Structure formats: C-alpha cells, structure tokens
Amino acid sequence: MQNQHPPRHRRRRIGFAVGTPLALIAGGVLAYGTAFGVFGDEARPRAGAATVPADASAAVAAMQPGWNLGNSLDAVPDETAWGQPRTTKALLKEVRAQGFKSVRVPVTWSDHQGAAPGHTIDAAYLSRVKEVVDWALAEGLYVIIDVHHDSWQWTKAMATDHDKVLARFEATWNQIASTFRDAPAQLVFESINEPQFDHADAARKAELLDELNTVFHRIVRTSGGGNENRLLMLPTEVCTPDPQLMRHLAATIKSLNDPRLIATVHYYGYWPFSVNNAGVTRFDATVEANLTKTFKDINDTFVDQGIPVVMGEYGLLGFDHGPGAVERGEMLKYFEAFGHAARTNKVTTTLWDNGAFYDRKALKWKDAGLFRQISSSWTTRSGTASSATVFVPKSGPLKDRTLTLDPNGATFKSLKQGTTTLVKDRDYTLTGNNLTLKATTLTRLAGDRSPGVNATLHAAFSTGVPWRIQVRTYEKPLQANAAGTSDTYAIPTHFRGDVLATMESTYADGTAAGPLDWTPYQQFNTTFAPDYTQNTINLTPAYLKTLKDGQRVKLTFHFWSGTTTTYYVTRSGETVSGSTS
Structure with a gap:
C-alpha cells in the first residue's frame, strides 16, 4: 500500500554568512525556529530546549542517551513495510518522556529517488522525513539522520562502479544538506550507515570509505546556513569497532581538521552470545572481556584523542529475531555491564529499536523491567547474580540452593517477595557473595509446585535495579514422534515448566549438521524456536534444507534447568521424520 504523505511545508531559507558567531548557530539556529511557526503549533520548538555546546565532545555528551527509530523511515520500500506503524508526534513526545536526549532517524532514500543524473528525491518523501525530524526537534531532542540501507543497496558497488555511485551519493547529500541547511544545531548528519564495499580488498575499502566521508564533509560544509558548523558523524567500515578500522577513521577525521566531527561505530556484543550459537548462552568471562576490550579500544582510538563517539546502534542481535534467544537474566547482565562500560569510557549510546523494545502503537515498553535495567545503567551500576532462576524439581524433597551475587561495587541490602522482607539466617544465608536459599524457604515458595514460575524474589542492592529471582518448578520435558516437511x-514437546537454552545438531560421525558447520550448536530462532503455547519446538526451513538427504541427525536440546533431551530427525527429499529413539 502506498503511504499517504502530508503536503510539503513551506519555509523560509535563511543562510548564515561565513564568520557568523558560533553561539548563534550552536544556539539552535533561531531563524529556523521562527520558520517552525509557519508550520503550526505541532512543529513549534519545545520551550526551554537546551542550546548546543560549542565543544563537540560536550555536545555529544548532551546527546546521551539516544534511541533509534528503526524499521520506519529506513524500511523498504516505505515507512510501514517492516511492521512498524507510521511515526507520530505522540511517539516522539513519549521517547523524550522516557529520558532519551537524542533520537537517530535512519532513512533509506533508494526507493524514493529518480534516475541519473539528478537522482531527485521524491518531494513528498523528503517532506515526510522533514516532518518527523521537526517533531523530534520540537521536543528538544537531538536528531541524527543518515543515508541508511542505501549502503547495501547501491553504495556497496563503488569499487566496480565508482563514478556512478559517487555521483548518486553526492546528489543525495546535496539534496539533504539543502533541505536541512537552516535546521537547528541539534540536527546531526551521519554520512552513511554501515558502509560496505564488494569486490575490494581491505586497503581499497579504506580508500573508498575515506572518499565517501570526505565528499560528505565537503558537500555539507559548503552548503551554507547551519551546515557550516553542524555536527557531522563519520562511520568506520560497516560501523565495526575493529581497532584497525577505527584507526583508519581517526586518520580521516584528523585530516579534515574540523572540530565538529564525531566518530560512530555499532556494537551488538560478542557474536555467539548475541545470537545464541556455538553454545554461548551466558554472559560469561569471554563475553564480558569482549565488551570491555571494545570500549577500551574505542576510548583509546577516539575519545582520548579528542574525537567524540556516538555508538549509533547497540543491542543484542538475537533479541531482534524474537524472544528466548538470549535468556532474560543473561541479557540484563549484558545491558548492565554495557551501560557501565559506555559511561566510564565517555561514549554516547543509541539503542537500536526495530520495535522489539518499545511498542509504538501502545506507547509502552514491551518489557518494562528490561528498560529499567537499561535506563539505570545510564547513571549507576546494579547488582546481579549467577542466575535469575532457581529451578526446583516437581517431586521429592528440596535442598538448599546457592546463587553467587555480583554486586558490581554495590552492597547487598535485602531479599524480598513482594512487600515481604525475607529474614536473614532464617530464610536465607549470605556468606561473602554466596546467597543461599534454604530448603524450607524454597518449599514454601514453590507451594504446590505447579509447572512454571511459583514465586518471584528481588535482591536489592545499595544502588541500581533489584535483581529478580524466579523460583520455577520443572519436570524433564517430554517429546513425541512426528512427521512433516522441510x-x-x-x-511435539511438553516443556513441563522448563525453558529451552540451545540445540546441538550432529550427524552419526559427530560432525555438525545444519547451516553452521563449524559448531554443532545451531542458532536460536533462525534454525529452531520453541513455542511454549503450542507445545512444540519448530525446526525452520533454513535449518532443514541444509541437512544431508537420508542421513539421520541427532538433536540434543539443552534446557535451563540443566536437563537435556535427545531427538532424531531425517530429511528424505521434502519429507522429514522424527523420533525420540
């Protein structure tokens, strides 16, 4: 369905001569604010909106924290094509109310451009982008706009089609710069999202990215108005925080000799943990070390050298693919540590949200507890524990269970069930960081031991968000024979209170079976996915169609209780059969 666009707004074009005092431009480009008035009250600047600091590092600090309007104006071919509703002024108002200081508005221009040589951007689409930007600016938010999925749609061909790609890139940014030349200084331009280049070696890729960033810088700086001093963001190749790629970008930034430049990278964590493959299901020492090193490299390469950094996207890739890929407690630990690393290394962060975090129709967080952890990490640390769940068996006497607390510099204060405070030495003991729930307490909390969550506790610390501990009853899951197609x-799986962690897949000779041939542990949600409502574990076509025809595959399902089940599947042509033995 074709989107309905609002009529293009009329506005005055007000430029600034060379030598205009920076304070006037950085203060929000007052003339543009006056121009807002001809659009009506919905675009009027927010009263008391802060001015933009003249120092780029201070301005970037003022942008923390940030949020991405993902899968909207970057969607292909139009704003609602990827499942998100049309962006509203009310949404941006709520984003501001949640404590965000900046919003990144990814924009894909490809499907809204004419042919060469002009590559004219559709007036209605440009007007729509401007409308969303103006709404966000009116709320007092910093706003980042970019050239987004164009990076893999056409700029990636630059190595083999250099002149045509460069001409289109120049045409695109000439039009964007002209449209927003008089926008307040709170508007930031990002040259290109996750730039990539086919058919080029590492050295050539570095040259091509340097050329794009340099051309972008020249176009914006010579377009007049507020663009003469606007904050500009330049990415590494694919926005990867690799030390070598960051050094290449740092060299480009230094060569431009412009104090209003920002470096940008993305980070989605240690990849096997981020997507749940290779058996990496926990926020363990390897995952944490990857996070810590990444931020240290960012700090050493950019921040300590006077180059401010906006992490334009962060999150966990598995979370975007659906629930369950990253266990909730392990995800909370990741975001807690991420916020601390970003804060201590002075990196402004912009949460990638494609609709997975914030419900844009209901205007509320899908997981309010997760957002509390994320937002708390912007200012302080929170205590965590070795697990967020204590699994108790359906039958038999219960035993004491111990969790290891990780206070993260805080002090343990109390353990509560709702408003009831549990009593130390009667209900639990605390020895160092070992929190032990007594068998009598677990027996009481588990009640009749119905499968699933029986009780929820909260361990409070001197700072941050309390750590949630669920008491969950389980029995070993039961599975049954089944037939189907690829x-x-x-x-068929009766989970009986347990929760799936990961799946191993091997042929008879022990080699990996599935799209990942370097590990038997296949990727959660993209190859297999539990459906707790329907009592099934679904194997995807992306997994089944990679299996060798006629060869029996052993599946080992690992559950968070520590239990495992074994299942066998065989693909014969398009037919799939499965059994428990």
Missing part, C-alpha cells in the same frame, strides 16, 4: 516441521 517447509513445516514441529517436534
């Missing part, structure tokens, strides 16, 4: 196959 397009649709589900293993």
Whole structure:
C-alpha cells in the first residue's frame, strides 16, 4: 500500500554568512525556529530546549542517551513495510518522556529517488522525513539522520562502479544538506550507515570509505546556513569497532581538521552470545572481556584523542529475531555491564529499536523491567547474580540452593517477595557473595509446585535495579514422534515448566549438521524456536534444507534447568521424520 504523505511545508531559507558567531548557530539556529511557526503549533520548538555546546565532545555528551527509530523511515520500500506503524508526534513526545536526549532517524532514500543524473528525491518523501525530524526537534531532542540501507543497496558497488555511485551519493547529500541547511544545531548528519564495499580488498575499502566521508564533509560544509558548523558523524567500515578500522577513521577525521566531527561505530556484543550459537548462552568471562576490550579500544582510538563517539546502534542481535534467544537474566547482565562500560569510557549510546523494545502503537515498553535495567545503567551500576532462576524439581524433597551475587561495587541490602522482607539466617544465608536459599524457604515458595514460575524474589542492592529471582518448578520435558516437511516441521514437546537454552545438531560421525558447520550448536530462532503455547519446538526451513538427504541427525536440546533431551530427525527429499529413539 502506498503511504499517504502530508503536503510539503513551506519555509523560509535563511543562510548564515561565513564568520557568523558560533553561539548563534550552536544556539539552535533561531531563524529556523521562527520558520517552525509557519508550520503550526505541532512543529513549534519545545520551550526551554537546551542550546548546543560549542565543544563537540560536550555536545555529544548532551546527546546521551539516544534511541533509534528503526524499521520506519529506513524500511523498504516505505515507512510501514517492516511492521512498524507510521511515526507520530505522540511517539516522539513519549521517547523524550522516557529520558532519551537524542533520537537517530535512519532513512533509506533508494526507493524514493529518480534516475541519473539528478537522482531527485521524491518531494513528498523528503517532506515526510522533514516532518518527523521537526517533531523530534520540537521536543528538544537531538536528531541524527543518515543515508541508511542505501549502503547495501547501491553504495556497496563503488569499487566496480565508482563514478556512478559517487555521483548518486553526492546528489543525495546535496539534496539533504539543502533541505536541512537552516535546521537547528541539534540536527546531526551521519554520512552513511554501515558502509560496505564488494569486490575490494581491505586497503581499497579504506580508500573508498575515506572518499565517501570526505565528499560528505565537503558537500555539507559548503552548503551554507547551519551546515557550516553542524555536527557531522563519520562511520568506520560497516560501523565495526575493529581497532584497525577505527584507526583508519581517526586518520580521516584528523585530516579534515574540523572540530565538529564525531566518530560512530555499532556494537551488538560478542557474536555467539548475541545470537545464541556455538553454545554461548551466558554472559560469561569471554563475553564480558569482549565488551570491555571494545570500549577500551574505542576510548583509546577516539575519545582520548579528542574525537567524540556516538555508538549509533547497540543491542543484542538475537533479541531482534524474537524472544528466548538470549535468556532474560543473561541479557540484563549484558545491558548492565554495557551501560557501565559506555559511561566510564565517555561514549554516547543509541539503542537500536526495530520495535522489539518499545511498542509504538501502545506507547509502552514491551518489557518494562528490561528498560529499567537499561535506563539505570545510564547513571549507576546494579547488582546481579549467577542466575535469575532457581529451578526446583516437581517431586521429592528440596535442598538448599546457592546463587553467587555480583554486586558490581554495590552492597547487598535485602531479599524480598513482594512487600515481604525475607529474614536473614532464617530464610536465607549470605556468606561473602554466596546467597543461599534454604530448603524450607524454597518449599514454601514453590507451594504446590505447579509447572512454571511459583514465586518471584528481588535482591536489592545499595544502588541500581533489584535483581529478580524466579523460583520455577520443572519436570524433564517430554517429546513425541512426528512427521512433516522441510517447509513445516514441529517436534511435539511438553516443556513441563522448563525453558529451552540451545540445540546441538550432529550427524552419526559427530560432525555438525545444519547451516553452521563449524559448531554443532545451531542458532536460536533462525534454525529452531520453541513455542511454549503450542507445545512444540519448530525446526525452520533454513535449518532443514541444509541437512544431508537420508542421513539421520541427532538433536540434543539443552534446557535451563540443566536437563537435556535427545531427538532424531531425517530429511528424505521434502519429507522429514522424527523420533525420540
């Protein structure tokens, strides 16, 4: 369905001569604010909006924290094509109310441009982008706009089609710069999202990215108005925080000799943990070390050298693919540590949200507890523990269970169930950081031991968000034989209170079976996914169609209780059969 765009706004074009005092430009480009008035009250600047500091590092600090309007104006071919509703002024008002200081508005221009040589951007689309930007600016938010999925749609061909790609890139940014030349200084331009280049070696890729960033800088700086001093963001290749790629970008920034430049990278964590493959299900020492090193490299390469950094996207890739890929407690630990690392290394962060975090129709967080942890990490640390769940068996006497606390510099204060404070030495003991729930307490909390969560506790610390501990009853899951096809196959599974962690897949000789041939542990949600409502584990076509025809595959399902089950599947042509033995 074709989007309905609002009529293009009329506005005055007000430029600034060379030598205009920076304070006037950095103060919000007052003339543009006056121009807002001809659009009506919905675009009027927010009263008391802060001015933009003249120092770029201070300005970037003022942008913390940030949020991405993902899968909207970057969606292909139009704003609602990827499942998100049309962006509203009310949404941006709520984003500001949640404590965000900046919003990144990814924009894909490809499907809204004419042919060469002009590559004219559709007036209605440009007007729509401007409308969303103006709404965000009116709320007092910093706003980042970019050239987004164009990076893999056409700029990636630059190595083999250099002149045409460069001409289109120049045409695109000439039009964007002209449209927003008089916008307040709170508007930031980002040259290109996750730039990539086919058919080029590392050295050539570095040259091409340097050329794009340099051309972008020249176009914006010579377009007049507020663009003469606007904050500009330049990315590494694919926005990867690799030390060598960051050094290349630092060299480009230094060569431009412009104090209003920002470096940008993205970070989605240690990849096997981020997507749940290779058996990496926990926020362990390896995952944490990767996070710590990444931020240290960012700090050493940019921040300590006077180059401010906006992490334009962060999150966990598995979370975007659906629930369950990253266990909630392990995810909370990741975001807690991430916020601390960003804060101590002076990196402004912009949460990637494609609709997974914030419900843009209901205007509320899908997981309010997760957002509390994320937002708390902007200012302080929170205590965590070795697990967020204590699994208790369905039958038999219960035993004491110990969790290891990680206070993260805070002090343990109390353990509560709702408003009831549990009593130390009666209900639990605390020896160092070992929190032990007594068998009598677990027996009481588990009640009749119905499968699933029986009780929820909260361990409070001197700072941050209390750590939630669920008491969950389980029995070993039961599975049954089933037949299906390589397009649709589900293993009947009665979970009986347990929760799936990961899946191993091997042939008879022990080699990996599935799209990942370097590890038997296949990727959560993209190859297999539990459906707790329907009592099935679904194997995806992306997994099944990679299996060798006629060869039996052993599946080992690992559950968070520590239990495992074994299942066997065989693909014969398009038919799939499965059994428990």
